[in-house]
Amino acid sequence: MMRYFLEVAYKGTNYSGFQVQENAVTVQSEIERALEIFYRSRFKLTGSSRTDSGVHALQNFFHFDCEEILQPKGIYNINSILPGDIVVKSIRQMGARENGELPHARFDATNREYKYFILQGKDPFRKETTYYYPYKVEFDALQQAAREVMEHSDFTSFSKRNTQVKTFSCSIIVSEWRIDEDTLIYHVRSNRFLRGMVRALVGTMLQVGRKKISLEQFREIINARDCSKADFSAPAQGLFLVSVGYPENFFA
Numbered sequence: 001m002m003r004y005f006l007e008v009a010y011k012g013t014n015y016s017g018f019q020v021q022e023n024a025v026t027v028q029s030e031i032e033r034a035l036e037i038f039y040r041s042r043f044k045l046t047g048s049s050r051t052d053s054g055v056h057a058l059q060n061f062f063h064f065d066c067e068e069i070l071q072p073k074g075i076y077n078i079n080s081i082l083p084g085d086i087v088v089k090s091i092r093q094m095g096a097r098e099n100g101e102l103p104h105a106r107f108d109a110t111n112r113e114y115k116y117f118i119l120q121g122k123d124p125f126r127k128e129t130t131y132y133y134p135y136k137v138e139f140d141a142l143q144q145a146a147r148e149v150m151e152h153s154d155f156t157s158f159s160k161r162n163t164q165v166k167t168f169s170c171s172i173i174v175s176e177w178r179i180d181e182d183t184l185i186y187h188v189r190s191n192r193f194l195r196g197m198v199r200a201l202v203g204t205m206l207q208v209g210r211k212k213i214s215l216e217q218f219r220e221i222i223n224a225r226d227c228s229k230a231d232f233s234a235p236a237q238g239l240f241l242v243s244v245g246y247p248e249n250f251f252a
Contacts, residue, residue: 003102004070005092005251006031006045006062011085013128013237018051018060027051027086031062034081038074041066048105048244049112052196054236056129059243063094063105092251103250111173111191111245116202117238118184130183131238137184137209142177145205145218146186149175156225158201159194160232168194168225177205196232198239203231 008031016024020032028045035043048061070091078088094103119130120137149172156168174189186202204221207213213221221229 001065001067002069003063003065003094003096005090005094005103005105006064006088007090007092008060008062009058009087009089010056010060011129012051012054012056014083014085015053017053017055018047018049018057027057027060028062030083030086031088034078035064037081038077039066039068039070041068046105048109049193049241051239051241052236055239055241056237057241059089060241061105061109061244063103065102069093094251108246108250109244110247111189112193113174113187113189113242113245114193114198115188115240115242116186116198116234117240118186118202118206119182120184121182128237129240131235133184133206135210137206138211139177139179139184139209141211141215142184142186142205142209144215145208146175146177146188148215148219148222149188149201152222154225155194155197155222157221157227157230158197158204159227160196160200161227163195165194170194170197199234199236200227200230200232202238203234206234207231 010027015027018027020026020028032043032045043064045062045064051057072091075088075091096102117130118133119126120134122132153169155170159168171191174187176187178185188198208215208218
């Protein structure tokens, strides 16, 4: 049995999230369907990072096991079957470790990187990939809030309810805002993220940027460990999973 890693990118607008769900079209269900059509065999995919309905990804990974040797040239055929808003970027055969264990797309990932795009000028051609937010925002206040995020590790306040995680601890590596013409971009990288975390951070930091709450109140929301105090209103379409990081030479 051989293990393969599948690198994918997608526009999430038309999908009910990343992972397979009953009676719903998802990114995973479309990829599994395409693989079954081309290889005439069913594969069970395991994803590296779940994304919610409407969220996009420039890079995400699946792994699956197969008894046959799959050739990378099959990517062209798989992409011909897939919808235009999903693309397979690579198929990599992975070797076992010295202890015989096979690499795991989710558990071996060391970090995930997200960007959230906020458009301050209306653009009908970008409405599915940005959050149109036509309000005056103080950039310095946003940046101060982003730096405050770096000082904490417990993000219970920014996790949706009914989650099955055992810990709400995250190690934030990067948290910063930048401006690109008429677009505000929040960039965050961490070893892991909680369900709804990035959108809740963005929504709550926007309240700081609009002077609806102070930086001290933002700090109190983090320390409260109460998700009812955070703002989860930032919509899905502005969020991109940019990359999934693995140890050095992981794909060598």
